[in-house]
Amino acid sequence: MFRSDNERTDLALERATIATSRAGQQIPGMDVREEEMDGIKITRVSVHTPQAGAQIGKPPGRYFTLECPALRFRSRETLKHVAGIIAAELSELAGLPRQNDVLIVGLGNWQATPDALGPRVVSQLMITRNIREHLPQELGGRLNPVAAISPGVLGITGMETIDIVRGIVEQVRPELVITVDALAARSPSRLLTTIQIADTGIQPGSGVGNKRPGINQETLGIPVIAIGIPTVVSGAAIAMDALDAYFQRFNPHARATLDSVGDFLGQELRDLMVTTKDIDVEIMEMSKLLASALNKATQPAISEEEMLDYLQ
Numbered sequence: 650m651f652r653s654d655n656e657r658t659d660l661a662l663e664r665a666t667i668a669t670s671r672a673g674q675q676i677p678g679m680d681v682r683e684e685e686m687d688g689i690k691i692t693r694v695s696v697h698t699p700q701a702g703a704q705i706g707k708p709p710g711r712y713f714t715l716e717c718p719a720l721r722f723r724s725r726e727t728l729k730h731v732a733g734i735i736a737a738e739l740s741e742l743a744g745l746p747r748q749n750d751v752l753i754v755g756l757g758n759w760q761a762t763p764d765a766l767g768p769r770v771v772s773q774l775m776i777t778r779n780i781r782e783h784l785p786q787e788l789g790g791r792l793n794p795v796a797a798i799s800p801g802v803l804g805i806t807g808m809e810t811i812d813i814v815r816g817i818v819e820q821v822r823p824e825l826v827i828t829v830d831a832l833a834a835r836s837p838s839r840l841l842t843t844i845q846i847a848d849t850g851i852q853p854g855s856g857v858g859n860k861r862p863g864i865n866q867e868t869l870g871i872p873v874i875a876i877g878i879p880t881v882v883s884g885a886a887i888a889m890d891a892l893d894a895y896f897q898r899f900n901p902h903a904r905a906t907l908d909s910v911g912d913f914l915g916q917e918l919r920d921l922m923v924t925t926k927d928i929d930v931e932i933m934e935m936s937k938l939l940a941s942a943l944n945k946a947t948q949p950a951i952s953e954e955e956m957l958d959y960l961q
Contacts, residue, residue: 657833657835657883657885657886658832658833658834658835658879659832659833659834659845659877659879660714660832660834660835660839660843660845660879661694661696661705661707661712661714661845661847662692662694662712662714662845663834663835663836663839664705664706664707665679665681665694665705665707667705667835668704668705668706672704676701676704676705677698677700677701678696678697678698678700678701678702679694679695679696679697679698679701679704679705680693680694680695680697681693681694681695682695687730688717688718688719689715689716689717689730689731689734690715690716690717691713691714691715691716691734692713692714692716693711693712693713693714694711694712694714695710695711695712696708696709696710696711696712697709707849708849708850708865709849710847710848710849711742711847711848711849712845712846712847712849713738713742713845713846713847714843714844714845715731715734715735715738715843715844715845716839716842716843717731717842717843718838718842719842720841720842720935720938721841721842721931723930723934728934728937728938728941729941731844731938731942732938732939732941732942732945733942733945735844735846735876735938735939735942735946736941736942736943736945736946737946738846739827739846739874739876739942739943739946740946740949742846742848742874743825743827743848743872743874743946744825745825745946745947745949746793746946746947746948746949746950747793747824747825747947748793748794749794749823749824750778750794750795750796750821750822750823750824751793751794751795751796751823751824751825751826751827751947752795752796752797752798752817752818752821752823752825752826752827753770753771753774753795753796753797753798753826753827753828753829753943754767754771754797754798754799754800754814754826754827754828754829754864755767755768755769755770755771755772755797755798755799755829756799756800756810756828756829756830756831756851756853756864757799757802757830757831758801758802758804758805759799759801760805762924762928762929762932763831763880763881763922763924763928763932764802764831764880765831765932766829766830766831766877766878766880766932766935766936766939767799767828767829767830767831768799769932769933769936770829770936770939770940770943771797771798771799771829772799772936773936773937773940774795774797774940774943774944775792775795775944775947775948775951775956776795776796776797777792777793777794777795777948778794778795778796778821779796791948791950791951792948792950792951793947793948795947795948796821796823798813798814798817800813800814801813802853809862810853810862810864811862811863811864811868814826814864814869815868815869818869818870818871823871824871824872825871825872825873825874826864826869826871826872826873826874827873827874827875827876827943828850828851828864828873828874828875828876828877829876829877829939829943830851830853830875830876830877831877831878831879831880831881832845832877832878832879832880833879833880833881833882833883833922834879834881834882835882835883835886836882836886836890837882837886837887837890837923839879839882840879840880840881840882840924840925841878841879841880841925841928841931841935843878843879844876844877844878844939845875845876845877845878845879846874846875846876847874847875847876848872848873848874849865849873849875850863850864850865850866850867850868850869850873850874850875851863851864851865851873851875851877852864852865876939876943878935878939880924880928880931880932881922881923881924882922882923882924883919883921883922883923884918884919884920884921884922884923885918885919885921887923888918944956
């Protein structure tokens with residue numbers, strides 16, 4: 650059935666919308682709160698029960714989604730504003746800053762641009778765990794310990810990402826892990842304009858049909874915060890959106906059969922994942938945004954000027 654392709658998304662917001670639409674009512678055990686300001690829409694999905702989680706395909710927890718269409722124009726002012734909102738939300742969900750070690754994990758394949766968000770973010774972070782005692786007191790005394798790694802993917806390392814991360818956690822013993830990853834979306838309009846933060850960890854590859862073992866509190870034994878940006882959408886979803894728009898305009902009564910029409914889409918189209926034509930520039934800008942937000946959240950006592958000096 651096409652229905653599984655229709656759910657090929659990592660975004661809790663999209664999964665909740667699909668599940669609610671099918672149920673014809675609000676999902677018991679799940680709350681959705683929305684707010685909008687200055688062209689930025691913020692949605693908070695709270696999944697309280699395993700039953701609600703099963704209906705939307707997400708574990709119980711809190712999911713924060715920021716949608717800002719203006720991000721595609723890459724305005725410095727907009728990027729800075731959104732980075733501040735993300736930093737504040739990270740501080741609330743993760744209890745940042747932390748006095749003990751925080752490990753940031755940049756998930757993804759640095760050899761594939763749409764999947765390189767995590768590694769790109771890690772390359773721009775303030776990594777301080779190993780140097781605080783070597784810095785001048787006026788700076789080192791205000792730094793919090795942060796470590797980071799880009800573990801790669803199974804096809805590059807021959808090892809499951811969770812095995813690499815678990816080994817590092819056992820040695821370093823951080824009190825918090827933050828993962829950064831590229832996500833899949835159901836709607837093309839959310840590509841590189843949407844940011845999701847969750848306190849449930851992440852299951853890498855789930856949005857593109859390549860599920861790997863989860864990186865979460867259950868597998869690591871410590872809290873895991875996941876942050877990501879959609880960089881790809883399935884070809885089948887694009888085809889279904891085009892069909893929906895056609896039926897809505899020329900034959901509204903046929904829209905009820907849209908799911909069955911989707912069964913005729915070829916496997917090649919279902920396996921196709923699509924990204925934007927300027928994905929290299931978009932990844933560069935979005936990685937700067939997330940790195941700025943993470944640096945602000947983990948090192949709130951450090952000014953932007955000091956951060957720039959540190960990173961040069």
